[in-house]
Each structure stands twice: as structure tokens, then as C-alpha cells.
Amino acid sequence: MAKAEIMTVIENTPLTKDTYRLRLKSDQPVQVRCGQFLNLKIPGKALRRPISVTSWKDDEIELTYRVVGEGTRILTQCRDTLDVINECGNGFDLTKFDKEVLLIGGGIGTAPLIACAEEALRQGLQVKVVFGYQNRSQTLFQEFFREKGIHAEYVYDEDGENVVTRIRDLGLEKMDFLACGPVRMMQAVDGIMEGYGQFSLETRMGCGFGACMGCSVRLKDRMARICKEGPVFEKGEIVWQNLL
Amino acid sequence: MAKLTVNLSGMEMKNPVIPASGTFGYGMDYLDFYDANILGSFSIKGTTLDPREGNQIPRICEYDYGMLNSVGLQNPGAHEVAEKIFPQMKQVFDGQVLANVSGFSVEGYAECARILDQEDVVGILELNISCPNVHGGGASFGTDVNTACEVLREVKKVTRKPVYVKCTPQCPDLVKMCIALEENGADGLVLLNTFLGIRLDIRTGKPIMKNVTGGVSGPGIFPQALYKVYQVYPHVHIPIIGCGGISKASDILEMMYAGASAVEIGTLNLTDPMRMPEIIEELNELCDNLGIKDINEIIGRAHR
Numbered sequence: 147m148a149k150a151e152i153m154t155v156i157e158n159t160p161l162t163k164d165t166y167r168l169r170l171k172s173d174q175p176v177q178v179r180c181g182q183f184l185n186l187k188i189p190g191k192a193l194r195r196p197i198s199v200t201s202w203k204d205d206e207i208e209l210t211y212r213v214v215g216e217g218t219r220i221l222t223q224c225r226d227t228l229d230v231i232n233e234c235g236n237g238f239d240l241t242k243f244d245k246e247v248l249l250i251g252g253g254i255g256t257a258p259l260i261a262c263a264e265e266a267l268r269q270g271l272q273v274k275v276v277f278g279y280q281n282r283s284q285t286l287f288q289e290f291f292r293e294k295g296i297h298a299e300y301v302y303d304e305d306g307e308n309v310v311t312r313i314r315d316l317g318l319e320k321m322d323f324l325a326c327g328p329v330r331m332m333q334a335v336d337g338i339m340e341g342y343g344q345f346s347l348e349t350r351m352g353c354g355f356g357a358c359m360g361c362s363v364r365l366k367d368r369m370a371r372i373c374k375e376g377p378v379f380e381k382g383e384i385v386w387q388n389l390l
Numbered sequence: 391m392a393k394l395t396v397n398l399s400g401m402e403m404k405n406p407v408i409p410a411s412g413t414f415g416y417g418m419d420y421l422d423f424y425d426a427n428i429l430g431s432f433s434i435k436g437t438t439l440d441p442r443e444g445n446q447i448p449r450i451c452e453y454d455y456g457m458l459n460s461v462g463l464q465n466p467g468a469h470e471v472a473e474k475i476f477p478q479m480k481q482v483f484d485g486q487v488l489a490n491v492s493g494f495s496v497e498g499y500a501e502c503a504r505i506l507d508q509e510d511v512v513g514i515l516e517l518n519i520s521c522p523n524v525h526g527g528g529a530s531f532g533t534d535v536n537t538a539c540e541v542l543r544e545v546k547k548v549t550r551k552p553v554y555v556k557c558t559p560q561c562p563d564l565v566k567m568c569i570a571l572e573e574n575g576a577d578g579l580v581l582l583n584t585f586l587g588i589r590l591d592i593r594t595g596k597p598i599m600k601n602v603t604g605g606v607s608g609p610g611i612f613p614q615a616l617y618k619v620y621q622v623y624p625h626v627h628i629p630i631i632g633c634g635g636i637s638k639a640s641d642i643l644e645m646m647y648a649g650a651s652a653v654e655i656g657t658l659n660l661t662d663p664m665r666m667p668e669i670i671e672e673l674n675e676l677c678d679n680l681g682i683k684d685i686n687e688i689i690g691r692a693h694r
Contacts (some may be wrong), residue, residue: 148423358660
């Protein structure tokens with residue numbers, strides 16, 4: 147259930163040249179699910195910015211965002227409180243997985259998969275990870291996987307590799323998976339994976355809670371609002387060309 | 391406490407605040423935030439005779455003082471709205487709504503209106519004439535007096551409900567248009583729909599929205615919308631609903647001073663889903679502070 151609230155900024159610090167960790171504190175226990183997002187009001191900007199949840203504990207939420215334009219640049223300066231709409235979207239459904247899950251992420255799309263890794267571990271699933279970035283300076287979350295004792299494969303465009311080539315090299319095509327990243331990466335992932343999977347999509351949104359229909363896309367058998375029925379959809383539902 | 395109740399052509403409202411079409415769905419998307427019954431009314435998502443999937447994404451972009459949209463009238467069609475959505479809507483809203491009727495041909499408007507006319511929950515038919523006329527070279531119905539009046543006359547034939555025409559600011563002579571609409575039976579006017587605009591991607595130089603252009607809304611259009619209400623009011627004798635960029639209680643008063651009998655608020659719902667209850671509260675306080683006993687007294691004050 148979407149919830150409007152004012153949250154306190156307790157950390158807003160750079161992780162790499164253009165990605166930041168934003169930790170927010172609520173005045174009540176956080177009830178978010180992995181794959182859901184917060185829609186953040188940015189001072190001086192008309193529209194909110196949807197940012198997916200990296201992790202949460204008790205009354206705190208951690209987000210990871212990349213500076214891509216004016217709005218996220220202003221966000222780097224937010225130190226006090228933020229007006230947020232919490233618990234937006236459907237989130238990933240980990241109950242569909244049995245024994246193991248492969249997390250496939252690209253760029254800032256790796257952020258929501260950290261919440262998935264934690265949830266998967268809570269459910270006793272074995273977690274495998276293939277994360278791709280353009281170059282080493284953009285690398286995120288290596289420390290997280292070290293702490294959890296999860297072996298994570300990191301691939302870089304600068305080496306002429308990507309998540310698809312690595313998945314093939316390792317023969318992981320049959321695994322059930324969760325994926326988030328650039329549309330073309332996810333489209334390529336969809337093309338090689340043979341098992342069950344879920345993809346998290348993004349687009350420009352108006353409201354982020356379903357009222358404006360600004361983010362509706364045609365899926366194979368229905369129209370869906372990325373902010374409300376999504377952002378997570380199952381493999382086989384998505385018509386990739388409608389997202390390009 | 392000031393008297394905020396208003397009556398639009400027989401439709402009683404607790405206050406003059408109406409979330410605008412396209413920003414409030416069919417009322418269900420705000421249940422997480424507040425009880426819709428605090429509102430005067432709301433205008434349903436633009437509904438066409440046949441279901442529509444709308445435009446490709448990106449459908450949305452922003453500017454410093456608001457947003458642009460090119461949703462393209464995605465809606466499930468008049469039959470589904472009447473049969474499936476209205477029963478749900480009635481569960482969450484006790485009052486009557488404005489049914490926004492959109493179309494692409496005169497016949498399409500009339501048939502859509504006929505279907506929605508049969509519903510008790512509809513207090514007013516709001517005729518959205520900003521749509522392109524597919525039989526008229528794609529020009530908007532709302533930019534040509536003759537086609538706009540033709541749509542209105544055909545709709546009036548199939549309904550006994552009041553018909554309010556939502557005009558487009560793209561109309562080259564809005565005063566002339568509004569006079570003609572009144573002469574052709576309009577029961578009220580909604581001034582205005584969005585202004586056409588465009589944004590370009592700073593990296594590629596290309597339009598951000600797939601549809602290239604979109605409707606500009608938000609606080610940045612408030613003075614223009616206010617001026618149109620101010621301009622039209624002395625020339626007509628039917629109620630005007632003021633619409634365009636309202637973001638606070640004082641904007642509502644300005645719209646009513648200019649001549650509006652009620653207001654529609656759009657973009658604000660999308661950016662701040664909790665603002666409607668706040669703004670109604672603020673309107674009450676502001677009226678008290680200004681010594682306004684009955685909000686109906688201030689309609690058109692700018693002209694007296």
C-alpha cells in the first residue's frame with residue numbers, strides 16, 4: 147500500500163563517482179518489499195524520482211541512486227528530510243523460486259537485486275549473481291557479497307564482456323532468475339534464459355502510484371502500469387520493443 | 391467556517407474542489423492516501439466509446455514548473471467503464487462525478503455520452519473537445535467553432551444531464567468559442583485543458599516523448615489559465631470551472647474571483663497525492679481570514 151511520509155536523511159554519500167547511498171529513517175517500522183520503490187520529492191523539481199529499495203531494516207531504508215540529470219544531482223544535496231511515497235509498485239516475488247535463484251544485474255539496476263539477495267537468503271535459497279558494469283570504477287556491492295559469503299561474478303564492458311556472455315560461459319541459462327538493468331541488457335537476457343524469471347522495468351513516471359497512466363506499456367496480453375502492476379513482470383509477458 | 395458548498399447545474403458539491411480528468415483515474419488510485427468523499431467531486435479519466443491503449447512510452451516529461459503528458463487517452467472504453475468501473479467507484483465515492491467524454495468523431499462522442507448518460511453517479515458530462523477530429527484532417531475539435539458546436543449539439547440530443555465543455559487553450563479565439571458553445575446549449579464550461587508543448591533530450595536533441603508533443607500542465611500555466619477565465623467570464627452566463635496549474639488555496643480564490651464557480655486541480659494530485667485534503671482545509675482557513683462567509687459570493691469579484 148503506497149504511503150506518503152516525511153523521512154529523515156541519515157546518510158547521503160557517494161559510493162562511486164556518480165552513485166550515492168541514501169539512508170532514510172521512518173518514524174515507524176518499514177514494510178517495503180524487494181523490488182518496490184520509493185518516489186522521492188526533489189526540491190525545485192515538479193515530478194518525483196522513483197528509486198528502488200536496496201535494503202531495509204526496522205525503521206530504516208537504504209537506496210542506491212545514480213546521478214543522471216538535474217533531479218538526482220539536487221538529490222545529492224539533500225541532507226535533512228525527504229517527502230517520499232513509500233511501498234510503490236509490486237516488487238519481486240521470491241515465493242516463485244525453489245532452491246536457487248540467479249540475480250542478473252546491469253549498472254544501477256543491480257541495486258534492487260541486493261534486497262532480493264537478502265530475501266532469498268532469508269528463504270533459504272541458494273543465490274548466484276552475475277552483475278555487469280561499464281567499467282571497474284562503477285562497481286557496487288562487492289563488499290555486501292563478501293560479507294554474505296556469496297560468490298558474485300562481476301563483468302565489465304571495458305573487458306569486452308557482459309552478463310550474457312558470462313551466463314553462457316558458466317552455463318547458467320537453465321537457472322530461474324531475477325533481472326534488472328538497461329532494457330537492451332534485459333532483452334538479451336530474456337533471449338538466452340530458459341527457465342522462469344522476473345524482470346524489473348523502469349520508465350519516466352508521472353505519479354508513481356497508478357493515477358496518471360503515464361508509464362503504461364503494452365505487454366503481450368494486457369496494458370500495465372509500470373509503477374503499479376509493475377515494475378516487476380514475468381519472463382514471457384514483456385514486449386521489449388515497447389520499452390525501447 | 392465559511393460555506394464552501396457549491397452547486398453546478400444541480401450537482402451539489404461539499405466544496406469547489408474537483409480533481410481533473412486524467413489525474414484521478416476513476417477514484418480508486420487515491421484510496422491509499424485519503425477518503426475521496428472529502429472532495430466536491432472528481433472528473434473521471436477521459437473515456438472514449440471504444441477502449442484505447444494510448445501512446446507509446448515515454449508519455450511523460452517535466453519542466454521546472456510542472457509536467458507534460460501524452461498519455462493518449464488510454465481507457466477501457468465507455469461500456470466497461472459503465473458496467474465494471476462505475477460500480478466500484480460508487481463504493482468509494484458517495485457523490486456524483488463529472489464523466490469526461492472524449493472522442494475522435496461526432497458519432498463517437500455522442501455514443502459515448504449516451505452510454506455514460508444512463509449512470510446515476512454521473513452528475514455532469516464533461517465534453518473534452520481537445521481531441522483530434524479524424525474526419526477533419528486531425529485538427530482538434532476545440533479549435534474550430536463549427537465542429538465544436540456540432541459535437542455539442544449531437545451530445546445534447548442524447549443526454550438530459552448538464553453538459554460542460556472542456557475547452558482547449560489552442561483555440562485561436564476562446565471568447566468567440568465560448569459564446570458559441572453557450573448559444574448551442576452548453577450548460578457550463580471547463581477552462582482549460584493543457585497547453586501543447588514539447589521538451590527535447592539534452593543529449594540527443596530529439597523529443598523526449600514518443601508522441602513528440604504533449605499537454606503542458608502544472609503551476610507554470612496558472613496565470614495563463616486564470617487570464618482565460620477572466621477573459622471569458624463577462625461574455626457568458628453559464629458556470630465556468632477554472633482549471634490550470636492550481637497549487638494552493640489562494641489560487642482557488644483567484645480562479646473564483648476571475649469568474650470560476652468551481653475549480654479542477656490536476657497535476658498537483660500526481661506530484662503530491664495528499665494535497666487535496668490539505669488544500670480544502672487551507673481554503674476554509676483562508677476564507678475565514680479574508681472574511682468570506684460564502685464562497686459563492688466571490689465568483690466574478692474581479693469584474694465588479
